[in-house]
Each structure stands twice: as C-alpha cells, then as structure tokens.
Amino acid sequence: MNRLTFGARPGDLERVEAMGVKKWIDLQLHPERIPENPVLGTKLRPLDTLTMSTARMLQDYPSPQQVKEMVAGRLPFPEDPDRRMMVDRLAARLKGKVDGDGGQGHTPELATLLDARQLRILRAGTGQEKLDLFGSFPQARQDELLESMGQGMRMQLFAAASPELRRRIQSANGPQSMVVQDLMEAKLLRAVYSNRQLGEVLADFWFNHFNVFIEKGADRYMVTSYERDAIRPHVLGKFEDLLRATAQSPAMLFYLDNWESVGAQSPAGKRRQRGLNENYGRELLELHTLGVDGGYSQKDVAEVARCFTGWTIKQPQRVAEFEFNARMHDGGEKTVLGVRIPAGGGIEDGYRVLDILAHQPATAHFISRKLAMRFVADDPPETLVNRMAATFLKKDGDLRAVLKTMFESPEFWSRGAYRAKMKSPLEMVASALRTLNADVDFTFGLNNQLNQLGEPLYRKAEPTGYSNSGEEWLNSAGLLARMNFSMALVNNKVPGVKVDGAPSAQGITLGSPDFQKK
Amino acid sequence: MTTRRFFLRNSALAMAGAGTVPLWLERALYAADAPSPRKKILVAIFQRGAADGLNIVVPHGEKRYYEMRPTIAVPRPSRGAGREDAAIDLDGFFGLHPALAALKPVWDDGHLAIVHAAGSPDPTRSHFDAQDFMESATPGLKATADGWMNRAMPREAQASAVRAVAMGAVLPRAMRGANAVVAVQNLSDFQVRNAEAASAFRSLYTDSRDPMLNAAGRETFEAVALLQSIEKQRYEPAAGANYPKGRFGDCLRQIARLIKADVGLEMAFADVGGWDHHVNEVGARASEGQLAARLTDFGGSLAAFWTDLGDRRSDVALVTMSEFGRTARENGDRGTDHGHANCMFAMGGGVRGGKVYGRWPGLEQEQLYEARDLALTTDFRDVLGELVRGQSGNRDLSRVFPGYAPRAQGILG
Numbered sequence: 031m032n033r034l035t036f037g038a039r040p041g042d043l044e045r046v047e048a049m050g051v052k053k054w055i056d057l058q059l060h061p062e063r064i065p066e067n068p069v070l071g072t073k074l075r076p077l078d079t080l081t082m083s084t085a086r087m088l089q090d091y092p093s094p095q096q097v098k099e100m101v102a103g104r105l106p107f108p109e110d111p112d113r114r115m116m117v118d119r120l121a122a123r124l125k126g127k128v129d130g131d132g133g134q135g136h137t138p139e140l141a142t143l144l145d146a147r148q149l150r151i152l153r154a155g156t157g158q159e160k161l162d163l164f165g166s167f168p169q170a171r172q173d174e175l176l177e178s179m180g181q182g183m184r185m186q187l188f189a190a191a192s193p194e195l196r197r198r199i200q201s202a203n204g205p206q207s208m209v210v211q212d213l214m215e216a217k218l219l220r221a222v223y224s225n226r227q228l229g230e231v232l233a234d235f236w237f238n239h240f241n242v243f244i245e246k247g248a249d250r251y252m253v254t255s256y257e258r259d260a261i262r263p264h265v266l267g268k269f270e271d272l273l274r275a276t277a278q279s280p281a282m283l284f285y286l287d288n289w290e291s292v293g294a295q296s297p298a299g300k301r302r303q304r305g306l307n308e309n310y311g312r313e314l315l316e317l318h319t320l321g322v323d324g325g326y327s328q329k330d331v332a333e334v335a336r337c338f339t340g341w342t343i344k345q346p347q348r349v350a351e352f353e354f355n356a357r358m359h360d361g362g363e364k365t366v367l368g369v370r371i372p373a374g375g376g377i378e379d380g381y382r383v384l385d386i387l388a389h390q391p392a393t394a395h396f397i398s399r400k401l402a403m404r405f406v407a408d409d410p411p412e413t414l415v416n417r418m419a420a421t422f423l424k425k426d427g428d429l430r431a432v433l434k435t436m437f438e439s440p441e442f443w444s445r446g447a448y449r450a451k452m453k454s455p456l457e458m459v460a461s462a463l464r465t466l467n468a469d470v471d472f473t474f475g476l477n478n479q480l481n482q483l484g485e486p487l488y489r490k491a492e493p494t495g496y497s498n499s500g501e502e503w504l505n506s507a508g509l510l511a512r513m514n515f516s517m518a519l520v521n522n523k524v525p526g527v528k529v530d531g532a533p534s535a536q537g538i539t540l541g542s543p544d545f546q547k548k
Numbered sequence: 549m550t551t552r553r554f555f556l557r558n559s560a561l562a563m564a565g566a567g568t569v570p571l572w573l574e575r576a577l578y579a580a581d582a583p584s585p586r587k588k589i590l591v592a593i594f595q596r597g598a599a600d601g602l603n604i605v606v607p608h609g610e611k612r613y614y615e616m617r618p619t620i621a622v623p624r625p626s627r628g629a630g631r632e633d634a635a636i637d638l639d640g641f642f643g644l645h646p647a648l649a650a651l652k653p654v655w656d657d658g659h660l661a662i663v664h665a666a667g668s669p670d671p672t673r674s675h676f677d678a679q680d681f682m683e684s685a686t687p688g689l690k691a692t693a694d695g696w697m698n699r700a701m702p703r704e705a706q707a708s709a710v711r712a713v714a715m716g717a718v719l720p721r722a723m724r725g726a727n728a729v730v731a732v733q734n735l736s737d738f739q740v741r742n743a744e745a746a747s748a749f750r751s752l753y754t755d756s757r758d759p760m761l762n763a764a765g766r767e768t769f770e771a772v773a774l775l776q777s778i779e780k781q782r783y784e785p786a787a788g789a790n791y792p793k794g795r796f797g798d799c800l801r802q803i804a805r806l807i808k809a810d811v812g813l814e815m816a817f818a819d820v821g822g823w824d825h826h827v828n829e830v831g832a833r834a835s836e837g838q839l840a841a842r843l844t845d846f847g848g849s850l851a852a853f854w855t856d857l858g859d860r861r862s863d864v865a866l867v868t869m870s871e872f873g874r875t876a877r878e879n880g881d882r883g884t885d886h887g888h889a890n891c892m893f894a895m896g897g898g899v900r901g902g903k904v905y906g907r908w909p910g911l912e913q914e915q916l917y918e919a920r921d922l923a924l925t926t927d928f929r930d931v932l933g934e935l936v937r938g939q940s941g942n943r944d945l946s947r948v949f950p951g952y953a954p955r956a957q958g959i960l961g
Contacts, residue, residue, distance in 0.1 A: 305880025
C-alpha cells in the first residue's frame with residue numbers, strides 16, 4: 031500500500047483490508063470512480079491560477095516585464111478592476127525604479143500611513159491584533175500598507191491571515207510568484223489529501239519522467255497548464271497520447287528549445303541566421319522513449335530534430351499555445367530509426383516520429399523498467415520488466431494495463447520488494463503528514479523542508495528529472511534533514527502545519543530508519 | 549594549529565560528557581594529535597550542463613574560431629587601451645574570458661594551469677551519461693557502482709569522519725562508494741537540533757538492520773560531532789577573500805573553512821550548474837549575457853577560495869571539469885549545442901601553472917571531432933590521475949581508474 035500511495039492515514043489499512051486488496055487496487059486504477067476528498071477541494075479553491083489558461087495568468091499575475099508591456103500598450107490590461115489597480119500600482123513602482131529612486135518613490139514610508147499605536151501593533155502585536163487592525167482599513171489602503179511593509183512584517187501577518195488575505199500578501203512580493211506558489215501548494219495538498227492516491231503518485235512519476243524546469247524563463251507560466259492538461263489526463267491512458275501532449279506543450283517546447291529550432295533550408299532558416307536545435311530531439315529519444323541504450327544514433331537525433339522544426343509556440347509571452355509554423359519547418363525527406371519519412375509531411379513528420387517511438391520495443395522496456403523502479407525496487411527483476419513490456423506492446427502502450435500487470439506480478443508481492451525502497455523526500459514528507467493526520471493550512475514551510483531534503487518541487491533543472499533510485503536520497507545531509515523535519519513536525523514548528531498531540535516519540539518514529547522505506 | 553586542535557579535543561570531550569569516550573571520537577582526537585595531521589586535499593568542481601570551453605579559454609590565435617562563431621566569439625585581446633569584452637591574453641594564443649579576470653593573478657603567480665581539448669573520450673552527447681561517466685571515471689561503462697573520488701581515498705583505519713565532503717543535499721556519483729563520505733548542505737545546519745532526539749536517532753540508526761541506512765546513519769553522526777565542534781567558532785574568511793553571493797561561493801567558503809579547521813579533510817566536491825547555453829549564450833557583448841554571468845560567479849568564487857586558503861595553499865589542489873564541451877560552431881540561436889572536448893582548470897600550491905597544457909588539435913574542418921566539435925587530445929583521467937597521486941598519495945591508480953593508465957602531464961611538477 032505504501033508503494034501505491036503517499037503513505038497510509040490512520041485507519042486506511044483496515045479499510046483496505048475490509049474492501050479486499052485486489053478491489054482496492056482496481057479502484058485506485060480508476061480514480062474517476064473514487065469520490066474526491068471534499069477537504070482537498072476546499073483547500074485548492076483559493077489557488078485560482080490552477081484553473082487559468084497561461085494567457086490569463088500572464089495578464090492577471092504579470093511579471094515586471096509584462097507590466098512594462100501593458101504600459102507600452104503591447105499587452106492588454108487585466109479586465110478585473112482589482113487586478114487592474116494592482117497592475118497600475120506595479121507600473122508606478124517600476125517607473126520609480128527607472129527614475130532612479132530604487133523603486134521607493136511611489137511606496138510611502140509605513141510611518142506616514144499609520145500612527146504610533148498602529149505601528150506598534152504591526153510590529154509587536156499578537157496575530158489577532160494585527161489582523162483586526164489590518165481589517166479595519168479599506169482594501170486599497172491595505173494593499174498600500176502591504177507594499178510598504180518589510181518582508182519580515184509581511185510574513186508575520188501572513189501566518190495569521192485567511193487564505194484570501196494570504197494571497198494578497200504574497201502578491202505584494204510580486205504577483206508572478208503566485209503561479210509557482212500555487213503549483214507547489216497544490217502538489218503537496220493533493221499528495222496529502224487526495225483520495226485518488228495512485229493517480230497522484232502517477233502524476234508525480236510522469237511529470238518527473240517528462241521533467242521541465244519551472245525557472246527557465248517563460249516556463250514559469252507554462253507549467254501549470256503542462257501538468258494539468260498534458261500530464262494528468264493521460265497518466266492511466268495511452269503512452270502515445272501522453273507523449274504527444276508533452277511534445278506539443280508550450281512548457282516542453284520552451285524548456286528543450288524546440289520552439290526556436292528552425293530547418294536550415296526552411297524559409298525562416300534562409301532568411302535569418304537561425305538553425306536546427308537538437309535539444310528536444312535528443313532528450314525525446316534518450317529520456318522520454320527509447321532510453322540511452324535504445325539503439326539510436328547521432329544521425330537519428332538530428333533527423334528527429336528536423337522532423338520537429340516548426341513545432342513552436344504562438345506568442346510565448348502572450349498566448350502561449352502550440353502552433354505549427356510551416357515557415358520554420360524543414361520540408362525535406364528524413365529517416366528516423368531506419369524508417370523513411372517522405373518530404374512534404376509538414377506537421378505530420380512530428381506525429382510520425384512519436385508514433386514510431388511509442389511503439390518501439392526499446393520504449394516499452396524503458397518505460398516498464400522505470401515504472402518498476404518507482405514501484406518495486408531500485409534494480410527491478412528483469413522477468414517483471416519483460417512481462418510489463420509485453421503488455422505495453424500488446425495493448426498499444428495502455429499504461430493502466432502495464433500497471434495492472436505489475437501489480438498482479440509475484441515480483442511485486444515478493445518479500446524482497448517489501449520496504450525495499452527509500453522514500454523520496456516528497457514521499458517522506460507526505461507520508462509523515464498523512465500518518466499524523468496533520469492539518470495543512472499553507473505549504474511554504476513544507477516546501478522549504480523539501481528544499482532542505484534535496485527535492486525542491488518543479489525545480490529539477492536537468493531533463494532527467496529526479497532519480498527513481500532510492501539510493502539518490504541516502505546521505506548524511508538528507509538523513510539529518512529528515513530527522514529535523516520529523517521533530518519540527520511533531521512539535522508544530524513547521525509553519526502552516528498543525529498536528530494534534532503528537533508526542534516527541536512520534537517524531538522519533540518518523541525520523542527512524544524504518545519510516546524512510548516504502 | 550595547536551590552539552585549534554586543543555579546542556577540538558576539549559569541545560569534543562565536553563560533548564561526550566563524563567562517560568566513556570566513543571571509539572570514533574578517540575580516533576578523531578588521535579588524528580588531531582597525530583604528528584602530521586595536515587593532509588593534502590583534493591577539491592573537485594563539476595560544472596554541470598557542459599560549459600563552453602571554447603569561450604572560456606579562448607583560442608584567440610585561431611582564425612577558424614572567429615569564423616565559426618560570428619556572433620558569439622570573445623574578441624581578441626586588445627593592444628593598448630583594454631576592451632572590456634576582449635579575451636585576457638594568457639600566452640599569445642589562448643586567452644581567458646573577460647569575466648574570469650579574477651583568476652588572472654593566480655595564473656600570473658603560476659598557480660593556475662589549464663588543460664585544453666581535455667575530457668572524456670566517450671562519444672555520448674547526453675548530459676546524464678557523460679556526467680555519469682566522468683564521475684565514475686569509467687567512460688562507456690555504466691555498471692561501475694562507485695565514483696573516482698571515493699576510490700581515490702586510501703583505505704585507512706583511522707580516517708576522519710569528514711575526510712570526504714560533498715557540498716549539497718545529495719551525494720554526487722563521484723563520491724559514492726565504500727569509503728564514508730558526507731554530504732553537507734550547510735555546516736551550521738549539520739546537526740539534529742534537539743539533543744534528546746539526536747541520541748534516540750543515533751541509536752536507532754546504528755541498530756538498524758538495513759545495512760545502507762545503518763552505515764549512512766553511523767557516518768552521519770560521527771561527522772555531526774566533528775563538524776559541530778568547529779561550528780562553535782565564527783568563521784571569517786581571510787582578508788581579501790570576497791566570495792560572490794550565491795550557492796557556489798558558499799560551497800567554496802565552507803570547503804575552505806573545513807580545510808583550515810584541520811579536521812582531516814582529504815577530498816571535497818562541489819558542483820555548479822547553469823552552463824547549458826543552447827540559446828543566447830552571449831549578450832550584446834562577450835562580457836555580458838548568460839555565460840559571462842556564470843563565469844563571473846565561477847571565477848570570483850575560485851579566486852576568493854584561493855585567497856582564503858592563505859598558508860594552506862601548498863596542501864590544496866583544485867580541479868574543474870564539465871561533462872563535455874560545446875559545438876565549435878554557434879547554432880542558430882546564438883548558442884551552442886552539445887559537443888566533445890573541453891578545458892579543465894587545475895589550481896594549487898603544487899600546480900605548475902601559468903601554462904596551457906595539452907596538444908591543441910586545431911579547428912579546421914578535418915581537425916574537428918565528427919566534423920563539428922573540438923577534438924580530444926587529453927583524457928580527463930590523465931589530469932585527475934596526476935592530482936590523485938600527488939594529493940592522496942594513492943599510487944595504485946589502476947584501482948581508481950580501472951582499465952586505464954593515466955599519463956601524468958607534469959602539472960604537479
């Protein structure tokens with residue numbers, strides 16, 4: 031059960047036993063049949079970027095760059111009047127910066143906004159006193175105050191604030207940071223609260239398989255849609271659909287530079303000094319499908335890259351949608367893994383490549399092995415991998431069927447596979463929270479912990495993603511961080527998390543060798 | 549030195565309380581009192597992401613370099629009034645990227661050597677594989693379980709618990725293996741903050757029947773005790789050692805601190821990312837943009853480290869590497885793609901610097917590797933081998949670099 035979930039909650043084991051393990055697994059393989067935990071819905075609701083299009087986010091949560099564009103008339107202002115006001119304030123602040131007063135020109139000193147008593151409350155009052163004072167001002171004044179407060183004072187108010195006020199406090203640090211904040215928050219909340227545990231484990235697995243790095247430029251705004259629209263809908267579907275969705279996602283196109291890759295002989299390539307970029311082509315073969323030993327050559331990499339020329343992003347800073355641009359496309363004939371792709375295929379070249387790759391035995395084996403590494407052992411038995419790969423090929427890459435094969439295999443249930451794997455930091459943190467039935471109000475404290483543990487969410491810079499091998503996490507810095515996190519958690523020292531009456535002994539259990547395994 | 553050792557012993561004994569002194573602690577104390585505790589230290593720096601060696605140590609005497617990089621080349625060193633964006637001449641043929649100006653004095657003093665056209669002979673252009681091969685130091689062999697730095701440490705019964713330290717939250721491949729190694733994010737955080745819990749955890753891990761967690765736990769608690777003892781003092785880097793703000797500078801500052809604290813460090817590892825410049829590698833001028841920013845941090849950190857070491861320089865050798873170089877030609881996006889050979893730096897008291905080592909293969913079309921990349925003339929294991937032998941005293945290089953016999957380049961005199 032530990033391996034299909036982010037850890038058991040109190041009572042879960044009994045419930046699974048009552049239902050029967052087989053039936054429970056079958057249900058987990060069909061998350062749409064599991065009623066979702068209403069608590070999760072309530073906690074996710076304020077995170078409004080989660081349901082927005084990238085274009086909308088760019089408008090409603092603009093970066094300084096976008097604000098400048100809006101002021102210059104190259105981007106539309108947000109329609110919502112509150113948001114519009116926020117943008118106006120940001121613009122004024124930016125203008126101050128340009129005028130050389132360090133951005134303070136339009137940000138009044140706190141002392142000019144408040145009297146001595148009010149200042150004293152904000153500096154040294156109780157959480158409730160601060161909130162009451164703050165709530166006594168109209169919203170425009172509140173926002174002004176937030177901008178004039180130092181980071182420390184803002185964070186103190188944050189700890190006491192309602193979810194709605196918390197968002198405004200965070201927005202004052204720069205609205206664009208909310209997008210990433212919401213994603214990280216949602217990932218942890220889902221891991222802890224979702225009833226569709228296997229679905230969440232798989233979303234984590236597949237995002238990591240098709241890793242993108244949220245801090246690479248425009249990707250900041252694209253990862254929300256990537257996870258929601260490209261990864262999540264397909265984790266129990268056909269591998270080829272998942273592959274296509276990632277290949278056409280602005281996040282991946284941007285992350286691996288394909289959006290800028292231009293066929294040398296294409297109209298755009300001849301006109302400007304731009305050319306082929308192999309980055310996506312290479313990682314597609316090595317990391318997404320065949321695996322590094324999957325039997326392809328440097329020539330294949332270049333040919334695949336040629337096929338994907340023209341797969342680009344429509345106005346990344348404004349629309350951020352997939353677009354095929356024929357003027358960037360290399361229209362010539364290509365050969366990929368010995369398959370001839372005739373000239374003039376246009377966008378179809380890319381589809382053809384994905385189709386070829388999704389049906390290679392090497393892909394079936396590579397994907398099966400990686401899944402088995404996550405769910406069974408760092409070095410999974412070859413018999414198991416082969417059985418899964420056979421299902422993959424027979425069922426046209428049906429990922430649910432591949433998982434079913436794995437869960438029904440004797441190797442999955444063998445003694446050797448029991449607690450064979452070290453939990454990843456995310457698994458460790460989520461399982462600790464689930465074990466304690468902790469109440470998670472906000473997650474930046476937990477996200478800081480994950481940074482310490484070595485797994486900052488959405489921030490693995492390399493396309494490899496985090497290793498699925500447990501050994502990755504076995505080292506002194508990581509172990510100490512786990513022990514310290516465990517003690518902080520039971521002592522209610524992790525901001526945003528409350529546990530009821532957990533004795534210190536429970537912290538020792540969470541930091542113990544046994545709890546690090548799954 | 550005496551003061552520090554005295555301090556170490558007293559604080560360690562105080563920590564152990566009045567009870568019996570644990571074996572490991574005795575060992576540490578013994579090490580501190582031993583006649584020749586000053587170990588030689590090897591520091592390895594990994595530039596992850598494939599740094600562009602051709603723009604870092606610029607072959608400005610090579611016409612082809614400028615032809616192949618029409619918009620991203622570093623201009624030739626200027627005569628007379630210095631151009632800020634020009635290469636800093638080293639020997640009339642090679643020059644340093646202008647953002648590495650901080651390293652020029654180390655070069656001039658003869659303590660910085662460069663090996664050009666060096667790297668791994670494996671043809672892979674995969675970051676992941678190439679890093680793996682460079683860290684295992686067995687190019688082409690994936691089955692190697694451990695890393696070269698771990699194998700390079702001589703077996704020693706009385707080694708310090710912190711003889712090998714890797715900066716970061718995860719243990720790098722180069723350091724994995726049979727010898728105990730600790731990963732340290734930050735020296736001051738390297739402890740269980742609650743003392744009671746610390747002792748409970750210590751017994752749980754040392755009693756664990758999981759062999760991996762047991763071993764990792766033991767190493768951890770031994771290292772904690774040692775590092776906490778030096779953490780009690782405030783650290784001030786030597787005068788003039790201005791580490792740039794950021795992770796890499798922090799890592800080097802902490803390594804310098806460990807070296808100067810004399811706790812038995814022999815091997816240290818740090819990595820620095822952000823070198824994978826497929827797009828807009830260079831800004832409006834060579835002295836601006838992504839590569840220049842990375843190099844300012846990189847060179848500034850190394851220079852600060854060097855200054856900070858003070859009289860310990862003679863004990864230290866530092867070597868840099870990156871998994872492969874980048875294409876000799878710029879690509880269509882003012883960047884470069886994955887290539888082959890690269891440059892390595894070696895800095896140390898015993899390093900015979902002020903010289904670019906390695907045969908220069910040239911950049912004419914027929915001289916390029918696979919008609920696109922700088923060809924390789926020095927195997928990275930030649931450089932590492934010489935440094936391992938000189939620093940660790942380990943003469944059995946065949947164990948460190950299985951299947952390969954490193955040829956010394958004369959870098960260590």
